Amino acid sequence: MSSSDLKVISEHKTDGIFEELKDLQRRFRHLPVPELIKIAKRRELDYRDLYSIASHYPHFHLEPPARVAVKVCDDMSCHLRGAPELKTKLERRFQGVSGHDLSIGTVSCVGRCDHAPCMVINDRYYDGFTPEHAVDAVTTTLSGHPPEESKYRRREIKLKSDPYNGQRSYAALRKYVHSRDWPGLLAMIKAAGLRGMGGAGFPTHHKWQTVSNSRESEKYVICNADESEPGTLKDRFILTQLPHLVIEGMVLAGLCVGARRGYLYIRHEYQEQREILIEELNRCGEENLIGSSILGTDLSFELVIFDSPGGYICGEETALLEVIEGKRAEPRTKPPFLAKVGLWGKPTIVNNVETLAFAAAIAAQGADWFTSHGVKPCKGLKFVGVSGDVEKPGMFEVPMGITYRDLVHEFAGGPLDGRSIIAFAPSGPSSGYLPASMLDLPLDWEKLKDAGSMVGSGAIVVCTEGRCMLDMAFNAVRFYRNESCGKCVPCRIGSQKLVEILQRWIEGEHQPTDVQVVEELSHALRQTSICGLGQILPKPLESVMKYFPEEIEQHLQQRRCSAGTCFKEVRA
Numbered sequence: 001m002s003s004s005d006l007k008v009i010s011e012h013k014t015d016g017i018f019e020e021l022k023d024l025q026r027r028f029r030h031l032p033v034p035e036l037i038k039i040a041k042r043r044e045l046d047y048r049d050l051y052s053i054a055s056h057y058p059h060f061h062l063e064p065p066a067r068v069a070v071k072v073c074d075d076m077s078c079h080l081r082g083a084p085e086l087k088t089k090l091e092r093r094f095q096g097v098s099g100h101d102l103s104i105g106t107v108s109c110v111g112r113c114d115h116a117p118c119m120v121i122n123d124r125y126y127d128g129f130t131p132e133h134a135v136d137a138v139t140t141t142l143s144g145h146p147p148e149e150s151k152y153r154r155r156e157i158k159l160k161s162d163p164y165n166g167q168r169s170y171a172a173l174r175k176y177v178h179s180r181d182w183p184g185l186l187a188m189i190k191a192a193g194l195r196g197m198g199g200a201g202f203p204t205h206h207k208w209q210t211v212s213n214s215r216e217s218e219k220y221v222i223c224n225a226d227e228s229e230p231g232t233l234k235d236r237f238i239l240t241q242l243p244h245l246v247i248e249g250m251v252l253a254g255l256c257v258g259a260r261r262g263y264l265y266i267r268h269e270y271q272e273q274r275e276i277l278i279e280e281l282n283r284c285g286e287e288n289l290i291g292s293s294i295l296g297t298d299l300s301f302e303l304v305i306f307d308s309p310g311g312y313i314c315g316e317e318t319a320l321l322e323v324i325e326g327k328r329a330e331p332r333t334k335p336p337f338l339a340k341v342g343l344w345g346k347p348t349i350v351n352n353v354e355t356l357a358f359a360a361a362i363a364a365q366g367a368d369w370f371t372s373h374g375v376k377p378c379k380g381l382k383f384v385g386v387s388g389d390v391e392k393p394g395m396f397e398v399p400m401g402i403t404y405r406d407l408v409h410e411f412a413g414g415p416l417d418g419r420s421i422i423a424f425a426p427s428g429p430s431s432g433y434l435p436a437s438m439l440d441l442p443l444d445w446e447k448l449k450d451a452g453s454m455v456g457s458g459a460i461v462v463c464t465e466g467r468c469m470l471d472m473a474f475n476a477v478r479f480y481r482n483e484s485c486g487k488c489v490p491c492r493i494g495s496q497k498l499v500e501i502l503q504r505w506i507e508g509e510h511q512p513t514d515v516q517v518v519e520e521l522s523h524a525l526r527q528t529s530i531c532g533l534g535q536i537l538p539k540p541l542e543s544v545m546k547y548f549p550e551e552i553e554q555h556l557q558q559r560r561c562s563a564g565t566c567f568k569e570v571r572a
């Protein structure tokens with residue numbers, strides 16, 4: 001790190017604040033007020049400002065938690081694969097245990113949707129448990145012997161995206177450091193048609209070109225590894241299997257646009273992946289591929305791993321910048337766009353893990369290599385996760401243009417227990433649900449957009465017969481309500497209002513004006529929310545109202561749920 005960088009960082013009173021708060025929580029299991037006051041004094045912060053930061057993140061406890069705190073994920077994939085039954089079993093089995101000893105609650109998607117259902121006990125992660133396993137795990141933790149955490153299942157596979165056959169030679173970085181043909185690299189990324197894999201599909205070369213054009217001397221590159229949307233699994237897989245490509249992509253992006261510092265922003269639940277990255281970074285340091293005087297030249301690029309303090313909204317690119325700046329994860333209004341005014345007000349590239357890995361693969365093998373993949377007329381590769389009601393939930397590297405039907409049948413083992421598929425979400429709650437009749441749509445940015453959905457981050461969630469689509473809409477809207485940062489009124493109030501309406505529908509009550517209120521609220525959310533979370537929030541419900549009108553009708557008019565899921569107590 002150069003002395004000017006050090007100066008910039010030391011000027012920020014909240015630098016490193018989350019690590020300090022995490023450390024405090026590790027020592028006391030919560031954040032005691034006298035300790036917070038000490039931190040505020042030392043950092044010359046107003047205590048209220050520090051409190052406002054700490055209270056923003058659900059991961060930080062302002063009160064001491066129960067001796068054993070159990071949280072069950074009940075978002076889309078876990079909901080489909082037994083989370084409600086698991087939670088009910090725990091609540092019944094441990095009824096009467098004091099709140100001091102045990103609490104049982106919920107947690108938002110923890111990024112293990114392919115091994116659903118998932119739960120967290122005292123910050124230890126468990127997946128694929130039956131209700132009986134869960135009872136055993138809680139019992140042993142209560143007795144002071146927590147079971148081993150579930151480990152990531154690393155796979156020995158050859159991936160088309162890996163140009164180095166596992167050798168990790170960083171040949172592309174070596175080539176470009178010596179040639180310095182940055183305009184050539186930009187042209188190659190453009191020719192490959194690489195798009196942002198974080199969900200929006202924005203052309204990658206465009207961002208890089210804008211930052212490259214800036215005359216500012218200080219610029220940043222950020223890899224977004226926050227991955228918190230239900231069903232999204234791909235970044236964890238890429239960070240595990242291809243960490244070298246993510247690092248190489250970041251360094252290439254930095255050198256190409258003139259940035260000397262990058263942050264790899266990783267969700268705090270991905271500790272195994274963090275360790276893999278640190279090991280790989282150490283290797284890069286030893287080989288002089290990163291840091292100052294890269295490969296003996298005057299080029300330099302520092303890469304810092306930044307642990308997210310947690311929350312889906314932290315993955316929104318402007319909220320992510322606020323977090324790195326040590327603030328609440330509240331999105332900024334755009335414009336100005338980050339390529340012009342980003343981290344600390346400087347031009348910044350934010351790219352998804354997969355985008356950066358593909359950028360490195362393209363730099364190594366050329367644009368033609370990338371475009372040679374794909375089912376015509378689509379070009380390129382994509383990593384997708386398939387979860388929910390399928391036989392083999394998991395992560396797959398597939399050609400663009402493959403149909404969702406082939407994806408589910410050929411890669412994910414087909415629908416669970418041979419049941420019929422009734423619906424699928426092409427990309428978690430953000431894409432809404434499409435009916436099974438649309439399974440022949442190809443994995444194609446434009447075709448999905450025309451269908452009113454999106455390829456997004458490729459978080460495919462499958463629902464089979466016996467599922468209630470109103471219940472699935474409720475589940476998705478509730479996720480957004482839980483994850484709203486609360487900065488803007490439409491999203492803060494609107495999400496709660498939608499959840500309340502849906503909860504009533506599920507419990508068999510509705511008012512004649514409800515549908516109109518839903519439509520007006522949805523319009524207001526789309527038009528006036530500051531960020532994508534609020535704008536997309538109505539999507540799951542709208543899609544169910546559009547494609548499954550008879551299910552809504554049955555619920556509202558006949559008080560009938562053909563899946564037998566509704567009309568009992570539902571906890572929002």
Ligand SMILES: Cc1cc2nc3c(=O)[nH]c(=O)nc-3n(C[C@H](O)[C@H](O)[C@H](O)COP(=O)(O)O)c2cc1C
Binds near residue numbers: 195199227315350356
């Ligand atoms: C609520 C919300 C959460 C998001 N979470 C992520 C995330 O976890 N990872 C990600 O890459 N992009 C996420 N995005 C999209 C980012 O804002 C941004 O578009 C992306 O990181 C840009 O990278 P790309 O161009 O390579 O896709 C999120 C967007 C919203 C609105």
Ligand code: SF4
Binds near residue numbers: 313492533
């Ligand atoms: S739309 Fe929701 S998540 Fe986004 S800034 Fe507003 S309140 Fe926060």
Ligand code: FES
Binds near residue numbers: 074078079108111229
């Ligand atoms: S881990 Fe539960 S939905 Fe992702």
